[in-house]
Amino acid sequence: MKNKHNFIGRNLYDLDDYSADEIIAILEATSVMKEINERDYKKLPTLRGKTVCTLFMENSTRTRMSFELAVNRLSADLVSFQASISALSKGESLQDTICTLNAMGIDLYIIRHRFPGSPQLVHKYSEKPVMNAGDGRHAHPTQALLDIFSIWERLGTLKDLKITIVGDIAHSRVVRSNLIGMKKLGANVTVCGPKTLVPGFLPEIYGCKVEHDLETALKDADVIMGLRMQLERQNEGLLPSLDEYTKQYVLSKRTIQFAKKDALIMHPGPMNRGIEIMPEIADSQQSLVLAQVANGVAVRMALLFLFLGGK
C-alpha cells in the first residue's frame, strides 16, 4: 500500500493537525484494512517487531478492545496498561509512568485519559508518537475518523452533506473532533441540544450551526448522530430530568421524519435506548451503529499502519 502523505513519527492529538487530503488518505487505507477484516484469516505481518502500548487511564471497553485488536491484527506486540491495577493507583505521576514504560522500548503510545492535554504530555515525556484515544472532553480523533469513514463509505463524500448531532454537546469529545474533521471534508454540521448542554462559542470555533429545537435541527439532514446522555447531567443541574430530555430530543420514528428519507443514523455508543435514541431507530436499516464499531477496528489498523510505517 503506497501513500504520498507522510504519517510516520507524527502524533494524533486531534484532527486539526491533518489536512483534508490526509484525512482522505486515512479513509482509503481504512478501506484496505476493512477488506482484510472481512477475510477468514484476519492478520497481517506488517508491524512485526513493533511494540505498541495502550494506556487506559479511564474506563473504556470498546475503544480499548478496538485498538488492541487492531494492534494484534497487524502483528505488533501489545503492552496494555490499565490505571486501576497500575502504579498510578499507588500515586506514581504520569511522567514517571511514561518514563518507566519508555525504558522498555515502546514504539507508539495510545492513551485514554480523563484530563485534556494528556496525550501531549505522553509525547513530551516519551518523544514517541502518541495517538489520542480520548482525552476528557477535548478530543477523540479515532472515533471521529471512524464516524467519517462510515459516512464516506456509504455516501462516497461528505461534501455539502447536512449532518446533525443531537445531545450533550458540551461534554462530548466525539463532537469536537467530528466538528473539525467533518468541516474539513466540506460537510455542514448542525449541533442540537438544550442550551445548558451546548457551548455558545461553537459556531465561532468550528463554523457549525447551533439549534435548540430538534425539528429545525433535523430538517433535511443527510446524517443524524445521537450522543449518550448521562444521568450525571441531572445531578449537575444541567437538566431537570432524563425524561424531559427524552421528550424534547429523542431520536425516534416520529422525530427523524423531519430529516431526509433514509438519512443515516449514527451513535458513538454506548447507547441509552429509550433515552436519546429509540430501539426502532437504533436497529433500523438506516442505522450505522454496528458498522461504526466494525469500522473502528479498520480505522485504527490503518492509523497504526500509517504511523508506524507498515509495509
Next chain:
Amino acid sequence: MKTIIKNGLVYINNKFEEVDVLFDNDRIIEIRKDIQKDADSTIDATNKHVFPGFIDLHSHLRDPGQTYKEDIISGTKAAAKGGFTTICCMPNTDPIIDNIATVEYINRKAKDFGFCKVKVIGAMTKKTEGKEIAEIGSMMEGGIVAVSDDGACIQNAKLLQNVMKYTSSFNIPVIIHAEDYNLSKGGQINAGKMSTKLGLGGIPGLAEEIIIARNIMIAEKAKCQVHIAHVSTKKAVDIIAEAKKNGLRITTEVTPHHLLLTEDACENFDTNTKVKPPLRTENDRQAMIKALNEGIIDFIATDHAPHSDFEKEREFNLAPFGINGFETAFATLYTNLVKKNEMSLEKLIEVMSEKPANFLKLNSGKIEVGKKADLVIADLNAKISFKSDNIISKANNTPFIGKTFFGKITNTFCDGMLKWSN
C-alpha cells in the same frame, strides 16, 4: 556610608531628568546635576534609568511550610533581581499566617536574611477557612499591612460583613480574592472560546464580578477600606470604577500576566498559563491596560506564585494555579507595553512604585530628598532572558520562560544597601 549614582535618567515627579542622586545610608540626601562630593561608592548610570524601587502588594513566599517552592531568602532575592525593594506576602503558608508568632517569624527572617523588605498580610479568618475571624488585633502588633484570605474567598456574606467591620477598626484594608465557588467549580481556564475548544472546565468572569459587586455593597455598609486583588475582566473594572465614583475607599491591582497574555496562551496545555483568575480575552486585556492608564486600576502587583517543576509538569487539571512573577515583571511589561506604546515608561514606574507605596503609606516610591534610598538602576537596551538556570526563584513556572525581553535591572538598592547587581 554615602553612595552617588551619577548621570542616570532619574524618575522625578513623573518625569525623567539627568541628575545625580546621593544617598547616605538609607536616606536620599541630595538630588541635582553634577554632585561633586566625596562618597564611599560611585556608580555610573550613564545611559541608564534610575527608578524608585518597585513595590509588590501581592506575592507568595511559601515560607513557612512549602519551602521546596520558595522561601523568604530565595523569594526576596528574586524580588531584588526584579527591582523590588518592598514586597507583601500573602498568608497562604503552612501554617497559615493567622497569628502573631508566624508574623514575627517572617519579620525576623526577612530582616536577618532578606534581599528586600517584606510586609506581612495576615489572614482575615482563621486558617483562611472562612469560618471565624482571625486574631487581626494581635497580628497588628507584628505590623501587618492588610488582611486577606488570599486565594480563598469568603462565600458567607454575614461573616464577611463582620470581618470588614472588625478590620475597619484597625484602619487597614481588606484584600479580596473574588471568586464565587459555585461558578468557578471545576474550572481550569477562562470560560470561553479556549475552554470550549480544549474541553477544559471554565471559570467565567461572572465568578469574579458577582463577588466584587457583592463585596462592594458589604464594604459600603461596614465602612471598610477594600482592595480588590488581581482584577481580570472589563466588567469587574467597570464595577470598581462605579464604586470609586460613589466615594467608596476601594483600590485594585492588576498582574503583569493579565496585562500581557490572554486565554490563547493556554492553547498548548502549558500549565504555566494556569492561574487564578484565569487569563481572559483580548477585550479584557485591552480594558486592563486602559483602566491602568486612566488610574481606575491603581497599580500593578505580581501575584508571584512559585510552584515546583514536578507540580506544574503534569496533567493540566492536576497542576496548581499560579505564575512566578518577580523577575519577569518589569522586563515583560517594559517590552510589551512601553516599547509598543501602550503605556508610557513614566506611568509604568508610577504603578510599580509610587502608587503601591502610597497605598502602603511607605516613605518610598519616589526619588526625593528625605525618602528611603530604595533605588533601582535599569538598562533598557540590555536584553534579559528567562531560563531555568538563571531564574533566582526556586521555581520556574512562568509562561515567559525561554523568551527574551528588554529592560534589565542592573542594580537594586534597598535602604541604601546594594542587594542586587548584574
